[in-house]
Structures are given as C-alpha cells and as structure tokens.
Amino acid sequence: MSAPRNTGFSRRGFLGLAGLAVTTAGLAACGGGGTSGGSGGAAASAGVKLPTYKEFTGVTADLAGNSKGLQAAFFKLPEGVTSVKDAPLKGKVTGLTETFETMSPGMKDNPFWQRLNAKLGGELELQIAEDIGDGYPAKFATVLASDDLPDMMWVPPNQGIPNVGPMLEAKFQDLTKYLSGDAVLEYPNLAALKPDSWKTAVVNGKIWGAPIPSTPFGQIMSGRRDVWEKVGGLTATSAEEFLEKAKELTRPAERKYALEPAYINILHMVTEWFGAPNSWAVNKDRTLTHLFETEEYAAGVEFTAKMFAAGVFYPDTNVPDMRNRVANGSVAGQVLVGPHDIKAYRAFNKDQAFDILVPFSADGKVKPTYDMGYGTVGFTPFKKADEGKIRELLALINYLSAPFGTVEYMQKNFGEVGKDYTLDAKGNPQLTESGSTNLPGLVSALNIMSSPENVIFNPGFDDDTKYINEQQKKLLEMAWRNPTNGTYSDTNSKVGAKITKQLRDKVVDIITGRAKISELEAAVKRWKSEGGDKIRDEYQAALPADVPVFRA
C-alpha cells in the first residue's frame, strides 16, 4: 500500500526539526533559524537581478494557480512532456541531503537509483542524513568542519545553520553570472521557478543555488469533517465559541480530546484569530514590530492558556501518532504545515473528509489574519569548482527541478512504469512493491534538495483537491507574508533560535499554567535585550520597499 506523493517528503516532519514535539509559531519556524548574510549584504541583495521567470507551459492545470500563491491543481496525471534534451551528467557528482522517510537501499541495491543514474548519464552519489537525533544541522556542521565537501550541499533556512553568509563566501560558488537575468534561460526548468522562490537563494547580493520551492502557504488547523459537524463545523464566530465547541468535543471518559498538545502551533492559530502579524508587522513609518511585542500575541497566549485550563488539549505531551488519532476521530483538531497536507490523513482513513479551518475573528470585530509560509525549503549551493563542473551541476539541478507533468518529474518521483510503479484504471501512479521499498527514502532526499514549483495532486480524491483549492482562495484573502522573507539578519542567524526557544519555553509555561500571564512581559523584554532589538534594526535596514504596511 503506497499512496503516491507528489512532494515525496512530509513537510510536517521537516518543520518538526525545529523542536521535538512543539514545532513552530508559524513562520517563526523560518524566522527562528534564519539564513544570514554579512552586514550590508541585504542592501546588496536588493540590487541583484533575479533570474528571468519563464513559466512552464507544457501542461495545463485542471485548476489554475495564480501569482498570489494559489497552487495549480491536477485531478489526473498529465501526459508526460520532455523538458530536458540531453543527459545532464558526464561523470560522478556527490551531494549532501536529508531524508524524512525511512532510508532507501543504497545505490548498489537500488534499481530505481541505478535507472535514475542511467537517465542522468552519470552517477549521482548522495550522503543522506536521517531525520533523527541531532539531524541535519549536526551532519552539515561535521561535513563542513571536515573540509571534504561534496559537490552540492542542501542549505535549509530554518534548521539554524548559523552564519550562512560568511560560510557561503568561504566555501561555495557564486552562481550569479550563470543564473541572473536571462542567463537562467539556458536552464528552462530553473527559469520556471518563481521570483519569490529565488529571493531565498540570494545572500550578500549573489545567487548561490536554485531555490527549492515548497507550498507558499503556512500552518492551518484541520480536523475530521464528521467529528466537527456534530458541533456545527470546524469554524466559529468568536474565540469563545470555538472554545465551547472544543469543550463539547472533549470527553475524557470516552478518551476523546479536542486539540493536539502542540501548544505553540495551536497558539499560532489563535493569534491569527486575534489578527496578529506574520512574525513582523511593518508600521506606517516603515519600522518593524515583532509578533511577540503585540497585544494580539499576548491576547492569544492568554486565550490558549484558558483553553488549556478548560482541559481541551490532549493530556500528554509525547504523542507520536497524532495524525492517526485525528484520522480515527479521537483527537479533533491538529495543526498542519499547509492546506495541501490534509491528503496525508487519507493514508489512515480513506472514508472520511477533512476540513481546513479558515481563521475567524476572535471577538467578531478584529480582522483575522492568515500567515503564509516561507515558500521554499532553502537552496542547494555548489562547492567552488571550474565552469565545466558548475555547468554540469546546474544541468543536473535543472533536470531534478523538472515541473509536474514532465517525463523527468516522473523519473525522479515515480521511476519507471511497470518496474517502480504501475498506472491504475484512472491513469494514476501506484508504486509497485519494490518501488515502495526503493523510492520513498531517496525521493524524499532528492526533493528536499531540488524541486519544481509545487502543485496539488491527490490522485483518486478529486473532492479533496477541489476543497483545498477553495480553502486556499479564502485563506489568500486574509493572507500576510513575513515582510522580512528573503532578507537576512546576522544576529538572527546567531541567536535567533536560542532567544526564540527561551521565549517559547516561557509561553508554554504560561499556557500550561506553570507561569502567570504577567510573566510574558518580562520574557519579551529579555527576548528584545538578548538580540530581538538588534534583529529588528538589521531587518529594518534591509526592509524591501515593496512590502506593504501591516493593516494600513
């Protein structure tokens, strides 16, 4: 049984790295670690000419996307078109990446990998870190310290790899001349990546690699439709009404609880109801105010604490199978990384539909907000090398970034028909038995280091696809992007993760009743003095002119 995926890795797992059980306050996942350029790098970055965008028009989506972020959706697999003429590789190339699935067999024992190599015309050898223990940053740091670098290394923006700017300058190749402006047209699949995605691969005014797009959407709350219908649906007209519904759904005697115990994630949802900004609010005078400093955030913390006191959270904190619990109805609400992610429930429960909560006003007056995500999972820079090698690597990434609907996309995500996957009656791919052993681990590792713009594709569940599309439209109406996306703060990359963790520890204490709400102020003060204020100054200096004032 293998549900085909079009992304190949769980981004929930990806964000899960930010903390053990409690993940992120939305975008702060990305703000927390943050890549960084040198001081003044931001100004230079504003000047770089981004690669020319040339949309991929080889296939037509069933539900079109748009430039605001709406993701294109497909009901069935399009007839594959070819996007790459020549095999990209001439010899062996190496890379460092991470998998979020069980590791696949190694290259020697993995026919899917060997077939991919044959198509690439060389040998793609990958060191694949697993998403356990210290995970990728530790692996990255040791490889870096060893000074024996592979040709390509995935650089994630939100796992707290520090001082990315100086690191890139010291060890990696500046790709600006190969990719800036029309130069990118030589690599059509890279030209099909959106400018918003490219922004995250620009540091110190230079382009360091192709970005790896993910969903542009941010966290959403979701739950099983029939469970919520009993209390009038997964929506409310006020925070209080939501709490009433949650109380009704909480019946400990029947072992049923309303909310998963990921307090920071739930808090993120609640602050949206209170109209809080997405990490930073741009004021009229173009200064910045951080989420933590806002009244909306404090109100959200207080209300979440009230929900905790009402006992609507699942009572234990270490719960590994939350998705399954939501799918079987024993926990009603969970926070997911984005609207597309509800499809994962279908692996546990084919018969039920799942809802996506659109933020509502906490008190009927304030305008709710919805926080969009970072949009990419970073970029993959190349070790310094001669032009021939760099061109070879760019051709490889061009192949691996082939859009949905191309022959190359199928080769990378599903392998060869008849061997790694078969097509069902509706023409949708189903992994074969050997395919489901050989693919997921490697596909996940490939997709975290290279990806086309994402699309919505839930083979066999057309209603889900339509529903996700509908909800995405509603979310976009109240959506805000983090105004600092694509700019860098040195201080954030050095201490951001640490001071955010300190503050969140206190916030969790408040929510769970171990500390008083009055202690929040001191915690925010500490956050400011230990780096928050400096981060603000750096972001403020780099603030792009085109980001809108928050609720002008």
Added chain:
Amino acid sequence: MNSTAEAPPVLPEADDAQAGARGRRPGGRTVTKDAARPGRKSFRSRLRRDKQMLLMMVPGVVFLLLFFYIPILGNVIAFQDYQPFLGIGDSMWVGWQNFVDLFANPDFLRAFWNTLYLAAWQLVFLFPVPLVLALIVDSLISTRVRRVFQSIAYLPHFLSWVLVIALFQQMLGGAGFVNNTLRQFGMDPVPFMTNPDTFPILVVVQMIWKDAGWAMIIFLAALASIDASLYEAAAADGAGRWRRMWHITLPGLRSVIVLLLILRIGDILSVGFEQFILQRDAVGAGAAEVLDTFTYYTGVVGGGWSSGAAAGLAKGVVSALLIYAANKLAHRFGEDGIFAKKVG
C-alpha cells in the same frame, strides 16, 4: 590475584548525555582492588612479567585515547567564537567571555541548580536500591526463582528511554491507564507526568524501574565473593540473620559500595539526557532543564557551539572536583577509593 578492571555499571544512562560535552570523563576507570603490592623489581623485568597483560590493555587504551582523551583538546572552542566552517584554527579567540556570559545567564544557573537538585534525589533515593535488591536476591534460596527475579529486574535496562517514558505515559499519563480508571470511578485524574513539583519523584521512580536491576549485578558479584564459611561460622556461633548481614555482608561489600559511590559522585552531574529532553515539554524547562539539555539547546540547536562547550567544561571541572573530594573522603574511611593512597 592481580588488579581487576571493572567497567563501572553505575547508571549507564549518562553516556548519551555527553552530546555537547565531548567525552570529559572523570578520572581513569581502572580500579585497583586488593592490589598486592609486589616488591620493587626493575622496570624491564616487570615489563617482561606483565607483557601479556599490557598487550591486552592496548585496545582499551587506544580506544580511550581516541575517543576520550584526544577529544578533550576540542574543549578549546569554549574559549573561542567557534564557527564550524572556519574550524578551530580560524575561529576567533574570546578568552573567558563564554564563561562570563554563561554565569550571567539565568537559564544556565537554573539548569545547574536543577541538576544538583535531581542529583541529590538520585543519590539519596536511587543509589541504595540496587544494594537492597541485591541483598534480597542473594537471600533467595531457589536458584530458579533467583534467576527469574534477576532477569525481570535487569531487563528494563535494555529498553531505551523513549520506550520507558512511553510505558510510563501509558500507565500514568493524563490519558493513561491509571487516570482513565480513576475517571471511570468518577475521581479526578492525577497529573503524575505533568506536575513540575513532583517531577524528581517521577524521575527517580523511572530510573529505579529501568536501571536498579542492572546496577544490582555488581553487588551480586561482590556478595558472591564473600567467603561462605564466615556465615557458617557465625551461624554456628548463634548469629541471627540481621547480625550476619550487619557483621559479615555489609563489611564485605563496603569497598564496592564506597567505590561505586565515588564513581556515582563523579558522574553525578550527568543526571541523564534523554529522560529529561523527552519530558521537558510535559513539565516545562523550569523543572526539567538540566546541564546536558541546556548544552544541547545552546550548542547544537542554538548554534552556540562555544557556549555549549563552556557549559560542558564547567560541568567537567565540577565533576572532577567532586570525584577528588569523594576520594579523599574514602581515604578518611580507610578505603582505597579510586586512586589508592600513596604507600609511604
């Protein structure tokens, strides 16, 4: 009888705790017991005599050198602003700054205090349990019952902390067996797993369940080495069960108890890592942040390799002082301890 080398069995959970504090181990681990002190011979003749022994030690010494002593040099990053991509050679020197920052950081002080507090709990309530268990097992007459008991008692040692805590949560958690049963009888659930005030009790109970049986083995070995004829003689003289324990068993175990106690004290600041990181969210950092989790969050998660190393180094220094003090104390009591007193 020559020197016996023993692997320290005390609470091996501490091993994983060294995430950020690379391999600072207190003292050597070779234990000189009942050391017959031979008359002085020349170095060469001793070398010839002990050739095989020395050869057998080589792999262990190499292992210790490679994985414990050489990494100690890495501690220099505690005095640097270490960046992995610059390496130790090119990172900036900052002197004592990391330590100054550390001791000004309330989170570090809290972690330090939590560590000491939990260590005290462990020492008082955890340390005696394996001894008591060993005495019970030793008093069992049927070897069969004894074996079964022994196996049941030490098997949990082989479960990972993730499993142990999952089991405890299944039993004692808010949605666990006990609380669900309480609810069925209309009673309020008890927050065994989420109350920060009772967290030390929970920690000690978990440790006893997991490791006491394992730590018992060493005491059992020591018990087996007590000459049975002593008991027979005492019994013939009319000594009862308790008298025999007091006058034969406990004195016979004394050197082992003191030894383990010293090792435990040297290791006392390594109260555990996984056990705490896994339960940190349930009871909050206020109760569950210990030096090792602090080091992890500062060093690995926060990217502050240098301050993480500084915290680890501070811990190592305190541990070394403790082990030295405990050893002195052992000499006071007329025991050899770890470093035997110089025979003057």
